[in-house]
Amino acid sequence: MFGLFKKDPAKKLKEAYTKLLEEARDLQRKGDIKGFAQKSAEADEIAKKLEEIQQS
Numbered sequence: 001m002f003g004l005f006k007k008d009p010a011k012k013l014k015e016a017y018t019k020l021l022e023e024a025r026d027l028q029r030k031g032d033i034k035g036f037a038q039k040s041a042e043a044d045e046i047a048k049k050l051e052e053i054q055q056s
Contacts, residue, residue, distance in 0.1 A: 013050040017043055 024039035 010050060010053050013046055013053065017046045017050060020046065 020039050020043040024036050024043060027035040027039060
């Protein structure tokens, strides 16, 4: 009952992860490999944070 209004921190991270992967995909399709690598690295960092949250 008390957790009814509690926000899920993993939900925001999942949305950010998905958004970064889509941006990386679009950059790769345009031929911007450096931009793709940067977005992919950011997505990997968020994936690590998400994994930590889900394990705890």
